[in-house]
Amino acid sequence: MDSILTWIAQNQQIIYIVILMIFVGIEVIGHVxxxxxxxxxxxxxxxxxxxxxxxxxxxxxxxxxxxxxxxxxxxxxxxxxxxxxxxxxxxxxxxxxxxxxxxxx
Amino acid sequence: MELSILTFCYLIASVTFILGLKMLSNPATARKGNLVAAAGMTIAIIGTIFLYEEEGVKLGNYGWIFGGIAIGSIVGTLAAKKVKMTAMPEMVSMFNGMGGACAALISIVEFNHLVHAADGDLSAHIPTLLIILLGLIIGSVSFAGSMIAWGKLNGKIKDIVFPGQHLLNIGLLLVILALAVYIIGWTPANPSVIFYAIFAISILYGVFFVMPIGGADMPVVISLLNSFTGVAAACGGFLYDNKVMLTGGILVGAAGTLLTILMCKAMNRSLTNVLIGSFGGGHKEAGPAGTKQQGSVKEISLSDTAVVMAYASKVYIVPGYGLAVAQAQHACHELEKLLEAKGVEVKYAIHPVAGRMPGHMNVLLAEADVPYDKLQEMEHANEEFAGTDVVLILGANDVVNPAAKTDPASPIYGMPILDVELAKNVIVNKRSMKPGYAGIENDLFFRPKTSMLFGDAKKVLQDLIAEIKNL
The missing domain is CATH 1.10.287 (Helix Hairpins)
Structure with missing residues (x-):
């Protein structure tokens, strides 16, 4: 469990990218x-x-x-x-x- | 320096992916959007080959890399160029499966690296292991599922439904989950065995996941698997801390999921409804209703059809999968030109899900140079049917089935349809009385306004053209 939390802290940049990309992906094709x-x-x-x-x-x-x-x-x-x-x-x-x-x- | 250039390459590629998707969702820019994304992909690939380094070590095995890319490019290009317009959906499914398999293979190699590096003790590498497993499971499911979808669309695989199928699927999923938890939580002495067991069961799950879903729902399934592969690719992004894989993967994962939902909406169904396969269940219930064929069908001869159409003032053509199968789009365009020359107004009514995929008919008719402004969307066509003399239905079935409006027991109940019955005459061209892809009878064929013109769409259209010329 600890190692997973540390991992999240160490990789927060990547996690931010993921979250933002989810929104971008949805937004970008919304009106197809x-x-x-x-x-x-x-x-x-x-x-x-x-x-x-x-x-x-x-x-x-x-x-x-x-x-x-x-x-x-x-x-x-x-x-x-x-x-x-x-x-x-x-x-x-x-x-x-x-x-x-x-x-x- | 070189690494910064690579980072810049990846940045450009990521931006082109976003721009590409954005442009792809607008008719005016779609084609350019595809090229923009392709250019970005090329930059990312070339950059990776020449600039990537790990702990100061550059990539090797250039012979293998270029060999693989050469083989893949030739196979990919040939497959994509040779494929008939009608078979494009299954081609997309096939390509999607390749991507899924690629992700799964990467996971397998990286797992072996990890086991080797960790010397049997994986407990220090839990997050990496988790991502490898995720990539493996999603990639394998996507690969196996796409292959089944491909087989279904080209008719090699039939729908197989058996009792307890959904329980089996849930069971398989639980086994995968349990094994994954075991390998991560308990870090067994011999993780390889369990790893490959997960691989095998994931493949099996992919097969059983798609198996019961009706062929008509394949587009939705392919779109869903498409977004799966996106997530699998993103796992690779985590693994190598590679931003372009991450952006590309997640972007497709998110956009693909939304697209799946949009496709379901176009059919007026929910995603769960598609996946749990009420089509399979509803099928049996519709059985007795389907067998009561009221009245008899009325056939019409070619020469009668020619007369009716040539002296009409407004004709609507409703294309469907039968037109695609018969490769009759050119003959169809010829008929349209001939009728127009005789002063008949000809338009096409395009149902959003006509054919095997949304947009299938547009692509097909565009191939035959049918002007784009002749294609009318469903809502618009429905308004115009009342003032139409003849509706010619070419190989479409479920999209004109009135049961979608009148029969709550029908599996397609609630789907918006083309109200062709508002027109004065309806002529249906089909090869036989066989039901459409949803497997249900169509009352329309038994209605008094409807006449049937049996035969292969291409043959019938060519004969019809000859008849009209002789008038």
């Missing part, structure tokens, strides 16, 4: 029209691909004889990249329609 639900979900999906950074760190830190870390890290980098790249590309494809709308309007 239902037409955009799917592209927005897809875009958010690409953004949580930021987990790739963790995968890169795992991979980059792995000692050359630690096969578990090497293999799992490598797999994590691949999966994370698929999430990021695929996510952004598919969102862009979904949103192509709004480019055309501008031409018409």
């Amino acid at each position: 029209p239902s037409v955009l639900h799917t592209p927005l979900m897809s875009g958010a999906n690409a953004i949580h691909g930021v987990v790739i950074i963790g995968a890169i760190i795992v991979m980059g830190k792995a000692e050359s004889d630690n096969y578990l870390a090497l293999v799992l890290g490598f797999l994590a980098v691949i999966l994370g990249t698929i999430n990021v790249v695929g996510g952004f590309v598919v969102t862009d494809r979904m949103l192509e329609m709004f480019k055309k709308k501008k031409k018409n309007g």
